[in-house]
Amino acid sequence: MGLIGYTCSYIPVELLSATGFLPYRLIHGTISFSEKGEEVVKVDACPLVKANLGYLLENEKRFVGVVGATGCDLARRQLEVITHFTSLPVHILNNPRTDNPKIFNDEIEELVKFLEKLGQKKLTPELVAREIERWENFREGLRVMDQQRKAKPSLFSTSDFHKLCISYHKGNPPANFPSSTSSPSTNPRVYLLGSPISYEANPFLQLLEKDLQIVGDFNCGISRPLLIKIREKNLTGIKEAYYHQPPCIFKRPNKKFYEWVSMELKERHCQGIVAWTLDYCDNYEFELSRMEKTFGLPLLRIRSDFSFSHISQWQLRIAAFAESIKENIYV
């Protein structure tokens, strides 16, 4: 089945899949893809953008088109690079940065037109309702697993949870959600946030969870879709749910992002935060000091270009961080 690549949590998968193609979130992250991407952008582009470009350049034939959004500047501009260096049809959803639902709603209407043309079929209300049902079930399954992750002690690791989320992002629901859980973890409870967690980042999550337990996250690549709950099974319901998801950090002002994460930290009884950022990720990198101040919890900063060359350093820092939380040095 042909894939429709997409780049952002604000793009409704229900509409993409209603075309009959498979929604495939572009969220790759390996050094080799990143190096391939560097053939078409400068070295100081964000590694995620470079890796996605590299992946697309190597796998163009699997795709029928790409839908992107104006998340960050680089995410928006990567779509122009795709247009230039591939023959794929590309559509951009102009996701407003300020509180402007009118723009978002208009953009969804435009997206429907693009998809109808791409899929050569009408996205009828029945079809849309069916897709909403399907994807809501999928999300509900993930939400159940998330509750186990959130439990105290945590019953499900984020590295395992990430694997389930990958199936969501690649458009393939698992046949069954795991019925039995991992063994309870008594490691210090932390929240993970920052730049997107790529498909290939699972070893990093495993590394973290040797000493820590990630009991919640605000990351593209992991839990972002869970926060979207469509109540009315129609286009209006899609617009409402996708617009009113807990806002990305790039929204202006981004007070609501801070409010949401603060609430999550309390509800999930977090003892610390791990901030994972990619090189040149302005939206997160600029705010790390502010996060430390605002959230009032110890924060471990880990910056990556997708290579694992610093793994020994990371191990040491993660262990030290876990130790400091255990000893309750900060809180």
Next chain:
Amino acid sequence: MFSEVAPKRITLSEWSRQFRKVPDEVIKKFNYYQNSDWGRYLSPPATFFVYGARELKELKFDNSFSSLRLWGFVFNESERLFRAKQTGRKVIATMGDLGIIPVIVMAFPEAIPFYPECFWWVPFYNKSNVLLTRASELGIPEATCFSKAILAAFSKRAYFPVPDLIIAATGASCDDYSCLMQLLEDIGYNPLWVEIPLRRQGSEERVAGYLIEEYQKIWQKMVEITGRNLQKEELKKSIRKANYLRSLVKELKETVSQAKIAPLPALEMMVIEFGNLYGYGDFAEWIKIVEGILQTVKERVAKGIGVLREDAIPIAWVTPSADPILLNLIEDFGCRVLTTEYLINQALVPISENLDPFLALAQAFLNASLIGTTKERIRRIKEEVEKGRIKGVLITNVLGASHCALETKLMEEELQAVPVLAIDVPSPGGITEQLKTRLEAFIETIK
């Protein structure tokens, strides 16, 4: 004044010697805010060297009287903004939009718009890392666009007065400013956010509609701040003023570009292009300065004289140089900057005077450099290349600037007909022999 001297680029010391010829009564004649008591600004560039702009000692300036006026005025901006505040004017920071919002602000007689982002030149002129270091202390990552100096300037509260209002434009533009403006909230400022939509073919009308709503929001805020409920006619007047300046600069650019010998250096031309944004805080005086420059240029063209050699190689310059000395350098190496794309196209196009003023402003903004595709952005440069007028293109990137990272290779693809050199502008005082060699090699290639 100075009509007897041949046009050339001169040093700071030469300017100081030449300045002695300026009579006192002439110095008294030129004032900002039309105030002859404290509004004088005519001074040799060495004045600003003494104030800390150490790079001026390395720069070369045009030696005309009209350029003297320009430099005195431009470097006087900080003082001017503080004076504005002292005299009860409303100082409005218009960030991230570059070109349209000041036209709205200027409709209110006692309001002074300014662009804090233009203070990113300060570390370069001062050859100082003070602002960049402060930005790091405030948590900004090292590998960030030089615009981070702005956050530091806000935090230090020494480079411009505390604005009465900060209008912060965000959306389909570059991220660096948006992230910086967000952090302003942490140091006690409260920006009014304005949405910049994406430009796409076929959606212009819809996009203009969004912009109109945003501009009306700003208008209302200005009414609230100034206590003046102005009629739209005042906005139309402001548009006419902006258009007059835009037409002057257009004529100037065309005259300079078509002249056989470059009648004005690239550095002064860049300063003039940026003046379109907000007239450096005194629109009326800036218009007179540009009129003077245009007059000088016309005289030079009529006499067939200029500041560079006739065989200087015509190139295009894409993205403004964070370090002004690069513009000097490229001329020293035998080039002439014939055309530019400094990211401010929205400030250069005429604004319709026959439409509702908000719609007219929205339509003008739809020409913005950064809200559409790279292809659109460099269309004019490509046309000049195709006409054979441009022999090479120099792109000055800033490491960590989001748009630079993705645009450069696309530009190189589009401009394959001529040599293109893309350089990352180094930190203040960081121009190395290696960089100079690269520039020289680029010029050799064109030759």
